[in-house]
Amino acid sequence: GQSLEQPSEVTAVEGAIVQINCTYQTSGFYGLSWYQQHDGGAPTFLSYNALDGLEETGRFSSFLSRSDSYGYLLLQELQMKDSASYFCAVRDLGYGQNFVFGPGTRLSVLP
Amino acid sequence: NAGVTQTPKFRVLKTGQSMTLLCAQDMNHEYMYWYRQDPGMGLRLIHYSVGEGTTAKGEVPDGYNVSRLKKQNFLLGLESAAPSQTSVYFCASSRDVTYEQYFGPGTRLTVT
Numbered sequence: 001g002q003s004l005e006q007p008s009e010v011t012a013v014e015g016a017i018v019q020i021n022c023t024y025q026t027s028g029f030y031g032l033s034w035y036q037q038h039d040g041g042a043p044t045f046l047s048y049n050a051l052d053g054l055e056e057t058g059r060f061s062s063f064l065s066r067s068d069s070y071g072y073l074l075l076q077e078l079q080m081k082d083s084a085s086y087f088c089a090v091r092d093l094g095y096g097q098n099f100v101f102g103p104g105t106r107l108s109v110l111p
Numbered sequence: 112n113a114g115v116t117q118t119p120k121f122r123v124l125k126t127g128q129s130m131t132l133l134c135a136q137d138m139n140h141e142y143m144y145w146y147r148q149d150p151g152m153g154l155r156l157i158h159y160s161v162g163e164g165t166t167a168k169g170e171v172p173d174g175y176n177v178s179r180l181k182k183q184n185f186l187l188g189l190e191s192a193a194p195s196q197t198s199v200y201f202c203a204s205s206r207d208v209t210y211e212q213y214f215g216p217g218t219r220l221t222v223t
Binding site: 004030033035041042043044045048087089091098099100101102103104 | 144146151152154159169208211213214215
């Protein structure tokens, strides 16, 4: 079985740092991905953690701890354009090797 | 490169009607996927393909069929539409099985 959990909403101000958590229950998976989706748009890929630890891409970082069944996306120097929904996703080895997305976290960046 | 394209962008069907959604990618990707997204929810995998001529069921396959006759195209069919199939449908493709998927712009389907 598989289950991904994320907070439904997060609010922060411009210039701040925000962390979006993703916890999961799955017997095994290839790695943890993060996608961004603006209202009315398509999801776009942000980052991927195949191994435990921190991956950094510009203002965005992502972290994975398999032992804690936990990952997060860290957004720094927030900008208004970062207001969007953020989804974590895994390819679950135990669920027909299907891709499973979390329910999403809606980030609102305030001026 | 156009990336991943989907047709149509919008469609309204009556219950019981059939239709086919077309997805095309020009990145020579082996893997292609169909998802549905309902309001306020994440994406749920309907069917996917790991190469030309192959298809496999995802999390929510009932009521849908797919075909991958050509590597660049992935078709999603609804044989007898139901109001529960009202959703936004996204197609995606990827080079390999691990991570980065490229999504099309979506098709907004309403079944009345």
